[in-house]
Amino acid sequence: MKIALLGYGKMGKTIEALAIQRGHTIVIKTSQIDNVDITQADVAIDFSIPEAAFHNISTCFNNNIPVVSGTTGWLKQFDTAVNLCHEKKGAFIYASNFSLGVNLFFELNSKLAQMMSQFEDYKVNIEEIHHTQKLDAPSGTAITLAEDIITNQKHYTKWSLEDEARALPIEAKRIENVPGTHIVTYKSDIDTITIEHEAHNRNGFALGAIVAAEWLIGKQGVYTMKDVLNLS
Incomplete structure (x- = not known):
């Protein structure tokens, strides 16, 4: 090829x-x-x-x-x-x-969003961390995760880097030598559920x-x- x-x-x-x-x-x-x-x-x-x-x-x-x-x-x-x-x-x-692992993570994220859609006490947020050379924020991966959650839940109508009503919050961090980490967290007053993907290299x-x-x-x-x- x-x-x-x-x-x-x-x-x-x-x-x-x-x-x-x-x-x-x-x-x-x-x-x-x-x-x-x-x-x-x-x-x-x-x-x-x-x-x-x-x-x-x-x-x-x-x-x-x-x-x-x-x-x-x-x-x-x-x-x-x-x-x-x-x-x-x-x-x-x-x-x-x-990444194969990330695409499996996408599937897990969608399935979890479906499961959690009936439990309104849990609030969702996404955190993504990348190297300082990455030009866009949030990452495309974080946006995909957010859009899949929005598709499967009625609580959110969009994602945002700011604190907005009915917006799924994304926090984007830039740190030296981090290939890519994505964390999806569901948090209630009682407990927290987290799924995470961490890339070790490119x-x-x-x-x-x-x-x-x-x-x-x-x-x-x-x-x-x-x-x-x-x-x-």
């Missing part, structure tokens, strides 16, 4: 190392897609920056290159990207987090993105990690 890495920061370098271990070839490593011939790749993996993500993804669709994207902070243009993918008969996977995120790229080759349409991991 010939891979174009769009965004060659710490995550891009980790993907490169693991992809080579799995027998793949990195044919493009760039942060500026306009300077390269994207058609030499079989698939693109985008871990760029929010300002570049939509341009990278749409350029790939326009050149019939499947795209796996883990860039967060650009989702106001997500529906436009999905529509373009369908129009160009492309293939696309977006995930706020590609390898889980990188490996998941490579597995998603391997899975996406030869397909058409818009998918999620639930499809890749057969969690649907």
Whole structure:
């Protein structure tokens, strides 16, 4: 598999190392897609920056290159990207987090939210901690967790970093050398229920993105990690 890495920061370098271990070839490593011939790749993996993500993804669709994207902070243009993918008969996977463990955590979070929906004494909050180089806050993973809780409960209508009525609170912290920790807490006057995922390094995120790229080759349409991991 010939891979174009769009965004060659710490995550891009980790993907490169693991992809080579799995027998793949990195044919493009760039942060500026306009300077390269994207058609030499079989698939693109985008871990760029929010300002570049939509341009990278749409350029790939326009050149019939499947795209796996883990860039967060650009989702106001997500529906436009999905529509373009369908129009160009492309293939696309977006995930706020590609880690196998995190995607299992997403499923656990949804199930717990369903179970807790009838117990109004419990108030929910989400805490996320990442390295100081992370540009967006809250993390895409925290937003996914929050949206899944909101979908499964009637108490909240939105999430917020502020203290707002009927908003599920998210606390975002930035600390040196923390790959990613997410904590969901249900608290009442009587007790507290907590689920937590802590990443030890970037390898889980990188490996998941490579597995998603391997899975996406030869397909058409818009998918999620639930499809890749057969969690649907």
